[in-house]
Amino acid sequence: xxxxPQLVKGTVRLLALRLLEREPMYGYQMIQHLKDRxxxxxxxxxGALYPLLHELEEQGFVRAEWREQEARPRRRYYHLTAKxxxxxxxxxxxxxxxxxxxxxxLEASHV
Numbered sequence: 001x002x003x004x005p006q007l008v009k010g011t012v013r014l015l016a017l018r019l020l021e022r023e024p025m026y027g028y029q030m031i032q033h034l035k036d037r038x039x040x041x042x043x044x045x046x047g048a049l050y051p052l053l054h055e056l057e058e059q060g061f062v063r064a065e066w067r068e069q070e071a072r073p074r075r076r077y078y079h080l081t082a083k084x085x086x087x088x089x090x091x092x093x094x095x096x097x098x099x100x101x102x103x104x105x106l107e108a109s110h111v
Contacts (some may be wrong), residue, residue, distance in 0.1 A: 003041050014095055016052060017088040020062060020080040027053060033089065041109070053078055061087050 012034075019030050027049055034042040066107035068074045080088070081099045 007067045008042060008044075011095070012042070012048070012052060013056070014088070015042065016056065017061065017080060017084055017091065020078055021085065021088055024077045024079045026078070030078075054086070059078070059087075060084070062104070 001086065016030060017033060018034055021027060027046060031044050031046070031049055034044060053064070057064055057078070060081060062078045063081055064076050064078050066074050067077050068085070
């Protein structure tokens, strides 16, 4: 199934915050996790993810640090901040309300 770009754009912020809630990650790692966990539905490019990560950092939802890697180039890891955890909780609640309302309409026997 091909992803709807508008739906992806509207949910990628929530998904990125959720990934970082689990563990600090670097950008390409996040792209791979989104692709793998969604069975290929979310296939973001770096051009979509990195501007979002920079925006989240500017808003104080994530912080970034460079980590040296043995025999590899260093990587920029992103961590969820306390403010980011609150934002994730808010967005998750909004998402759950939205999906419940959509499901109620889609599953209604009389429309």
